[in-house]
Amino acid sequence: MIKYKFIDGGVTSPLGFSAQGVCAGIKPSNKTKRDLALIYCEKPCAAAAVYTKNLVKSSTITVTKKHLQNGVAQAVIVNSGNANTCNADGIEIAQRMCEIAAETLGVKAEDVIVASTGVIGQPLPIEPVIKGAAMMKGKLSKDGGTNAAEAIMTTDTVKKEMAMQVELGGKTVTIGGIAKGSGMIHINMGTMLSFVTTDAAVSAEMLEEALREAVEDSYNMVSVDGDTSTNDTLAIMASGLAGNNEIREKNEDYRVFVGALTEAFKSLAKKLAADGEGATKLLICSVDGAKTKKDAVMVSKSIICSSLFKAAMYGADANWGRVLCAIGYSGADVDVSKVKVEFESPKGEILVCENGAGVEFSEEKAKEILLEKEITVAVSLNDGEGKAEAYGCDLTYDYVKINGDYRT
């Protein structure tokens, strides 16, 4: 068991970090929302990132990858309102954004991570970025982390921040982060935008390893709508200011750090899922008893991605047949005749299917359970030791509304 505790705070909670977010006027239709953020560390950090596996990639990813080749970063610049994807001048604009951040903060342009989120295929004008950066000059602070969390939002309805503390070799280490999600969210490597900071001392190489491990059971288990974005970027920066012995190999400290990071990511991942476009509920699908972990992952993702299951949860309808259906087409090696399904929420739990067939249950009780804001569908495959948990949300009228005319 790794001992960690969540604390109030966000991306600026670890030692050395400050941030800010302003309204730079990037969003053509909304000139009142924050849309440009800077995150800064007082010293160069070990840094790593994972990105979308979509072949169509934002130019920001090309530039960030180049800048992180040496495993060092000191700042992040990120805008919402425009994805800087499929634009002829995309690379140039992304590089200009790094230069602007570098000038504003007095760091090297090569040590800047850049990211964008918003509409695909519309040129991103650089003037608002220049203006917004000027507004933030000298204004980055610990308190500014919340403004940064706001500035990366698109159709998100709530800002997503997280901070936790964990002990590493006798020193208290802090991990903080912000994330944005909403639509075009689907489990495949990076997923969405998230910037995580820590004051732990970790080598760049171990930081990248830790990032890749922690992302598997957290961000990679989230799906809102099955669409893998072109801009997904999850970046982490470690300042080392906590004073722990630097993690340079996969020792006990490394395992503790990965464990804490996984929980930190899960916390942000659940926030993303709960605030999926149009969502009224967080759905958690926990699977145990699978032949292998891989089978458990396939089953949990298949259920959490099923439009029919998601719509049933919106309607608080205990339609377990759709759960069975999604198990059946998941591609996992499953013995259908052993499957057990329960629905759980703060209002209690109810068994709806055992040995692959329906059992009698109270529709009234089921409705009461499913009307809650956080629902777990617990699936036992009774066929091995494999476990997984996936995160998603219900499918609602508002998802259609938001996406029926997103650009206008």
Added chain:
Amino acid sequence: MIKYKFIDGGVTSPLGFSAQGVCAGIKPSNKTKRDLALIYCEKPCAAAAVYTKNLVKSSTITVTKKHLQNGVAQAVIVNSGNANTCNADGIEIAQRMCEIAAETLGVKAEDVIVASTGVIGQPLPIEPVIKGAAMMKGKLSKDGGTNAAEAIMTTDTVKKEMAMQVELGGKTVTIGGIAKGSGMIHINMGTMLSFVTTDAAVSAEMLEEALREAVEDSYNMVSVDGDTSTNDTLAIMASGLAGNNEIREKNEDYRVFVGALTEAFKSLAKKLAADGEGATKLLICSVDGAKTKKDAVMVSKSIICSSLFKAAMYGADANWGRVLCAIGYSGADVDVSKVKVEFESPKGEILVCENGAGVEFSEEKAKEILLEKEITVAVSLNDGEGKAEAYGCDLTYDYVKINGDYRT
């Protein structure tokens, strides 16, 4: 070029076939809609079927597979309102249905194809089936085909029928069929319920080959919501009464037959897509210039399945960035910098993306094109000779409404 023509008619158009459909009272919530159908041929037919690949399967599939082992069938019994899936007594009930059809029509129970569609996991009472079959005794006719088409509908809003004629070795051969679709529709072998008849003379072995070939470019290219049903069954019966030389090998007649069958299936597949749950539009995604046919299939399916693309089409929003996004995560081998995208409808066509980047276009003209009921998104990958066409529908409020509380 295969010369075929569509004619008015349906499953009873080929020589030898008659059918009927009645309201047997199987649907608990609706006692006025037809829900039980019989299809009959005056002589035993060569027969074949393909089924869902979902591991969770209706008991009707188990029974039908057994009955088709010898490649012979003479009748079909099918109900809507209850899927007969995940029920402890499912096999027994499916067998009873075949016996009831056999007694009613004077055929062998082993020569009956059985299928069900509706809610999963609720026991199917046999009494309404007995009652419904008695109502149909002696009442099967050519005209009854339309009633049969109605009786297999669930949330379908229109009945789906098709008939075509094609010349085989100097003889006119007729192919007819009915289908039901709506939700839980996703490209993976069988897909939905469809019963196709023909008076062509074809051996059972060649009929199965032809069925498997024809399904690939038709039914297997349809997706409404990404959920592969537990009950998908596509069955075909060939009476041989057209008097053509029996097709026993892959000769010229076989190629003509497969070509006509593919077009017949496509016609029903498009009807399924256009009437997907909540749909207001038929979406066709045609892809050319792919490195291989497989790449073209992956790209077209990925686009047609994208919730974001589907919602944009509902909103008549020319959001081509979502098309690029879906191409990028399709898994196909694509050079993004060569991609061209156009939207087409009866109102004209409009180029929105070339060489992987946006081009200027009239939003007004795009809106006019996208407000039509049948939209084609034409994607040229400019990287080879592979082609494919996939069929789907838009994602609307009504999909959510229909599925938020389907069981009540």
